[in-house]
Amino acid sequence: MAGPGGGPSRRSHTKSRKGCKTCKKRHIRCDETFPQCRNCTKHQVRCDYMDSPNALVPESPKSPQQPNLLWTAEINATVELWQQTGEFPFPELRVYPEPHWRAYPKTDLRLIHHLSSITNEMFRNRTSSLTVWTDLMPKFLSVAASHPFVMHSILAFSASHLAWISQSSETRNLAFHHAGIALKGLHDGIATFTRINSDAVLASSLLLAWQATDWRGWASLVQGTKTVIQAMQPWRHESLFAEFIAEHSPMPSRNFMIPISSPVTQDARREHMETLSDLQSALQRLQPYLNRQDQESKWVDQLRSYIDRLRTSSPPQTAEEQFGQLYALRKWLFWVPISLLAAKRGDPTVLVVLAHFYSAALALEPMFKDIGSVFCANLSLRPLEDIIHIVQGYQDPRYDQRTQGVSYLIQFPSNIASSYKTRRDWVRQQTNDSSPVQQSPYGLETLNLDLENQIAAYSYGQSQSLSPAFAPSPLTSLPHGIPSGQTSPYLEVPRTVVEAFGSTSYASPLGSPATVPPPYSVHDDHVFNFGMPMGYHPSGFVATPTPIWT
Incomplete structure (x- = not known):
């Protein structure tokens, strides 16, 4: 049939009305894959298909107990080729030495692929330093080549994130399965601690501490990290993690395993409330720039709600209470940046939003004086400083008025970073003056005994030994x-x-x-x-x- 004017007929097509909201807003075709479409998986954002009652229904009745690892046809093809050839799909990460990839089952390779693909995108876009963990991932993989318990720590970290996205209990099971094996390997590694395996012990301690979901498990692992860093001082320059060790030395002198109660005075509480008000005001100033930034706006709303909750809650007096109140913010610090940076890597609004998340961790540190610096603030300082440096460059008159306007909102995070560094340096100076060469009595033997007690005291299922973080x-x-x-x-x-x-x-x-x-x-x-x-x-x-x- 001829079209208008006698030309060829137009090709008929049907427009899908079932695509997810994210794809519709980005004006791209949605492949309608349940429970997470391919585009949302690629950009590490939550697909609104997950909110559908059908999202929790297993895709196939043949395998209802399989972990949901958010497979796509593209990922499946990549992993299968990887398994056949043994060639790492992300050579840009320069993992050396490489693990013997052919020895790993397909599920493990998928977990490694998940973190590696995120890391690769951050490196490719030059945003890896703007996150808490992606800069370290190639080093973790290099160490894991000769230390299997480090690889299990990585697999647990990846599975925990996939479970957070997919709400899959089977994926959770997979996460703490790998974490349990990693803990046993860490225990054995500490028992034979030498210069040769010190990087592996440090890497596993960090990865497991990042995943801890209760205070006692976290405190034990952080105390271990502190002990290992102290033991590594004579050869710290040889370590793959030399820069990390330098940034985190010295660590606070207190023993994190001792539950200390720290009553909050009225004057301190008044200062804390002023800090919370300042944070809320800073977030309020962001609002006019988020009208067309749906994802960023929702995250800022979450942070504002969190700050409101802190204002109406009783001040935490024990380390355990502090852990519970900081936990949500800590979780966001690990995963919000990769989500926003993957979607809009160069957007100054995204960078300013992330700067406010990081600066919240620094500003709140005095409210959580027993764990605040180690749990959140120290992790946030470096990425925050890098973001400040980038955003200040947008204040150049060559950029449009809106870009310049949002760039000036970096002033609040910049002031918070300066205040935190001054406060941290003063505390370090006081510590050095009071105990110049004092060695912590919590040594490697004590650390390993503590881990041994955890393995004996905590179990999940039949005989699987886990740390309190997973038990x-x-x-x-x-x-x-x-x-x-x-x-x-x-x-x-x-x-x-x-x-x-x-x-x-x-x-x-x-x-x-x-x-x-x-x-x-x-x-x-x-x-x-x-x-x-x-x-x-x-x-x-x-x-x-x-x-x-x-």
Whole structure:
């Protein structure tokens, strides 16, 4: 049939109306893959298909227990070729020596591919220094070539992120399976600690500490990291992690395993409230620049909600309480930057938003004086300084008015970074003056005994030994609706002891990803939604009420 004017007929086509919202906003074709479309997977953003009731239905009834590793046809082809040839798909990362890739099963290669693809994109776009961890990943992989327990630490780290995206309990199981093996290997590595395996012990300690979901497991691993860094001082310049060691030496002199209560004075609380008000004001100034920035706007809303929660909550007095209140921010520091940078690598608005996340970690450090510097602030300083340097360059008159306007919002994060460095340097000077050469009594033997006690005391399932970061919490009583039996806090927010139902006290992990918390007053500061508004999704977005995952 001839078209208008006698020309050839137009090719008929049908426009898909089932594509995800992200693809529609970006005006690209959505492949409609459930539960995460290919474009969202590529850019490390949450696909709104995950919010559909059908998203949690297994794709195939033949394999309902398989971990959801967000496979795509492209990833599958890449991994299969990798397995056949043994050639690493990301040579730009310069991993040397390379692990013997053909020895790894396909699932492990997928987990390695996940972190490597993120890292490769950050390196390619010259944004790796703007994140907490991507700069270190090639070094971790190099060390893992000759130390399998480091590779298991990497596999656990990757699986934990994929589980956070997909809400898959099977992927969680895979994460703490690898973490348990890594912990055993770390224990053996410390028992035979030498200059040769010191990088491996440090790498595994870092990776496992980054994944810890309860205070005691984190404190043990961080204390171990501190001890290892001290032991490595004579040969620190030979280490692959020499720069990291320099940035984190000396570490605070206190023993993180000792639960110290630190009451907050009225004057200190007043200063803390002023800090929270300053953070809220800074975030408010960002709002006019986020009208067309949907993802960035949602993350800023999450951070504002978190700051509001801190303002109305009781000040934390113990290290464990501090861990619980900082946990959500810490999680975001690891994964929000890679999500935003992958989508819009050169956007000054994205950089300024990330600068406010990092500066929040620095500004909040005095409120969490027992763990704040090691848990969040020290990790955030370097990427924040790099972002400040980049964004200040946008203040040049050659850029348009909007770009220049948003670039001046970097002043608040810049002031926070300067204040934090001054405060940190003063503390270090005081420490050096009071104990110039004092060695921590917490040595390698003590560290390994502590890990040995963890392995003996904590287990998941039959005989799998795990650190407290991956093991169940002993419940003294279970609230209605939470099933008994083995549970893992990897599926929940951090454990803590809260008062509920009169005088009953209980340690409160959620029993399973399907468990809905019991009803609480909106004024309760309970473990289930601290810093996480009702309906919190793993991406940090707010939607309909769902279980909370970490």
